[in-house]
Amino acid sequence: MNDGKKLFGVAALFDTPDEILKAAKTVNNAGYKNYDVNTPYPIHGIDKAMKLKSSKLGYVTLFFGFFGASFILFFMWWTLAVNYPLVIGGKPYFPLPAFVPITFEFTVLNAVLSTFIAMIAVVFNLPFNSHPLHDSNYMRNVTSDKYGVVIESEDPQFDENKVNELLRSLGGKNIERIFYPEQKEFKVFQPRFVVFLIIIAIITSVSTYVTLNKLMYLPPFSFMEHQNKGIAQYESTFFYDKREMREPVKGTIARGFIPYAFTGVTDTNEFYSNPLLPTQKVLKLGQEKFLTYCSPCHGNYGEGKSRLRGFFPPGPTLHSARVIGFSDGKIYNIITNGQNGIMPSYAYQTTRDERWAIINYIRVLQRAQNPKPSDFSAISEINKESGNASN
């Protein structure tokens, strides 16, 4: 009778919820451990009758819920506040209220999916995807209008005759033996299946293409291709000057930029004072910019040795008493506005800070050409400290 199949358990059907409650209680009292009750809907009190402990599944939900919340918060913080900071709507980089809905959704999604997977894993005993009760007459009944109990053969107390007797004494009907399903070999790549898949793929992609690109590609749904917005270098139908690209309002000042009051005014006696201290960083910057913009005419050391070999009038030396006597502000004015119609303005090549750094570097060059006695002792002291005192 067994046909070599392995017995999973013995199942019986009952007609009313009260009977199944009584049956569950009796089976439990008889000492069976591996049994289960199947009903078409949740029965109040069945957990007490079966003496079920509260499910551990809640901990999976809790863990993955917390995990989801912390992961997505970290993710949003890292992407939007650390790795690629974006100002959105004038809010801070990490606007918590705006992130709450996403955190909530992700928490719920994570908790639900993990609970579902954990339940499937426990009930079906993954990687199996079929339970012996599936496709049985018993399952057909308990998912419709009957209440059933099944005692599994794995139970240490299991004895088929005794179980039959017990279930019959409880008034169980349709007592049925349930076997493990045969493990059939299942081929995924049957030719018919593959052809079916290909046909489905073609139908789906063609219909998607036609719907999205032909049927729905009409003015209101044309994927935002035609928008009422200005596109750079197009003719504007809105502005009088027909320019789509707008200039900032007159007097607009860029962030962090301090305007120079004497732009274009060379004959002034009022000068700014140097805001930068000659620190190593400033002098490095000054050196770099001096060598780039000033040295072609004024020479690498400001000595007036032009590298241009007469193609352009050579710049004067910066070590003359006149230049040494210039204030920092005056030199700044010269760099900004140019001088004598020969030296052009360098306002567009250099930023404000770079100009002041160049001036600091020029001062260093001048001091190096005309050192004070104290400078020599200072140099020898530095050399002594660094341990390679030479003559």
Next chain:
Amino acid sequence: MPQTESNIRLAENAGYIKKELPKSLSTWGYILLIVGIALSIVSYKLDPARASFGYLAGYIFLLCIGIGALFLVSMEYAAGAVWSVPFRRVSELFASSVPFLLILLIPLFLSMKNLFVWMNPEVVAHDKVWQTRMNYLNVPFFIIRDVVIILIWWLFYHLIIRNSRKQDLSLDQNLTTTNIKLSVAFIPVFGFTISLFSFDWLMSMVPKWYSTIFGVYIFADAAWVGFAVVTLASVLLTEKGYLSTKIKKDHYYSLGTWMFAFTVFWAYIAFAQYMLQWYGNLPDEIIYYVHRWVGGWKYVSLFLVIAHFIVPFIILIPRSSKTNPKILIFASIWIIATQYLDSYWLVMPSMVNNGFTYSFRFTDFAFPIAAVGLIIVLFTTLAKKHNLLPIGDPKLKRSWDFHL
């Protein structure tokens, strides 16, 4: 109430013996009521403008309890709920403050000049927005509207509760059918009218601020505190043996679930309102939250998030705490206290709009004391006359079979 023999048998079957509530309870109720009224009068004498704001906060608190309890009664009828039948009379007794809301509205009408900035003709004259709004917010229409709203509530209270009490004697099952129809009519009317009422009294305090979800916010508050008072009284009465002996822990469970559900619902609504206005950051809208974020209000606002959402949420999450009478009592007291804090938070920071400055004063708390006193007095007085268990209800017998 004359007791027929069948009634006595029914009560016996339900495990209910009518007992007098302890005298001390009604004494305490009267003490609180009288002390509250005396202090209220003192605070009116000290500073009438300030007292009108405190009064409004206390009024909103009382309104939420009364109307929330009435909502619970109608919910039970409309949904055909079985588990809550033993507690229905308790919520009916709490709803008995609804008719009093009409009388208590009179001092509010008298102090409208203090409460609303649009009562000032100079402000209205210089502002086009106010001028258009005056079509809705003019005094006669305002008064008529709010009186009619309370009258509608009173009407439904009267009809539903009269039928329910009649059933104790007549045992007529058709009364339940009538009440189901009444409740189904009441629920949408309630949702609409409580929105209008909250727009009138709370939203119009803040000039030009509007939030369409605000009515739902007050509705969430009302339902939340309604369930809390019913839970508190039901659990206390059951534990002391004034209600039926047949009430099980399973009946408690659903009370706890309701409080939990509305804790989350309030958080959802409050956050939805906050996030949209915070993100939009429009001057007319954000001013509501700016007023609730200056000075010490910042800490009150943050505490409200903890007290109104996080604490009840964590307390009520485990299944075991929803069946534990001690935890349920604690949670419901916490909820009632927080509800008053919420009413206070809704009203008080809006004083600034009308040129008053807020500073903490104990006189504000005269009104909630009087409100609590009124509720206890009403409860004890009515409990003498009526059964605490709806013994004539046809669903009562099924309720005893209810289990989780």
